[in-house]
Amino acid sequence: MHDVLKVNMMANIHDENDHIAAHTNEDLTDRQIYVINVMGAPGVGKTTTLKNIIRNMKGLKPYVIEGDIESDIDTRDLRSLGIDTFQINTFGACHLDAPMIHNQVQSIKFGEKGVLFIENIGNLVCPAEFSIGEHCKMLISTVTEGSDKPYKYPLAFEKADVIILNKTDLLPYLDFDEEFYRKGVRALNKEVPVFKVSGKTGEGFAEVAAWIQKKAEEAKAVHHHHHRDEDTGYHHHDHDTAHTHD
């Protein structure tokens, strides 16, 4: 006769992913790299947005990791503009996760402080659920997708730290209900800034670049504070489990 026993675990299945993400974040903060997780449905203009933001950034070097299911078109496009770009192919997986980014980041030489943009897989659902070590989640949405997207994909809008509303050059041809869209965004995310831009005309990206620059400076200020804590002997580590993944 076997002895059957029910044991409580209460084990969060995301813990390991989040733990690795926290490491990547700490490591890149130390190297003065501000990390932006760029999310949005296929074709909303993630790559176009990166190019426009980078064109408007001053004094911070851009780095890009391109996540794609299986091509490297976007990477070649960005490299042709002289941007340091690294490719991750997931071969079917629908989102990037913390281990993938952790491994990729090990092999990147960050010569200067700057901003690392990580273009996630084109998908409005699961990238929002997985931290990858970012300081900021940037959601790209568009006027062409329709104003009901906050209501249909609430998690992506809830988790975003900044929202880009792209393709506004097409507004005259659409019946995009901006009030309904903004009402949905506000219910889910009270503070999040929403920037209206056009990847076609370049309008609105100077403001986005300035916002990023400010955030990157703030992250660095936190980083300096963190070092002062260490000088006084206070150890500022967020976790107490062993480092098993390296």
Next chain:
Amino acid sequence: MHEFPITQQIIKLAEEHATELCASRIKSIKLVVGDYSGFVGDSIQMYFDVISQGTLCEGAVIEIEHVTPKMKCTGCGELFEREFLSFACPKCGSDGEPTEIGKEFYIESIEIER
């Protein structure tokens, strides 16, 4: 697709725990899965049956408790399930705000044999 690595993680966590307790096998695993966690129960069971072969989890049954997302009304505090294309509270009409209810994704318990 995305349930594959997650299922590996579930097996790993359950096995670690069962090994510590000197179990000879795991009979069942109880998961709590919020509808906004993005995970599909049927896919987890399907991957589980394949990946668990040769582990302490082989043959185990996955029991899933689903949790329906709720919003909290910013007007009257009511917790409610939203209607499609709306965040309005059914009691007072104010918009609700997101809560953690419906985002759960954890192993609640396991049943082991020793």
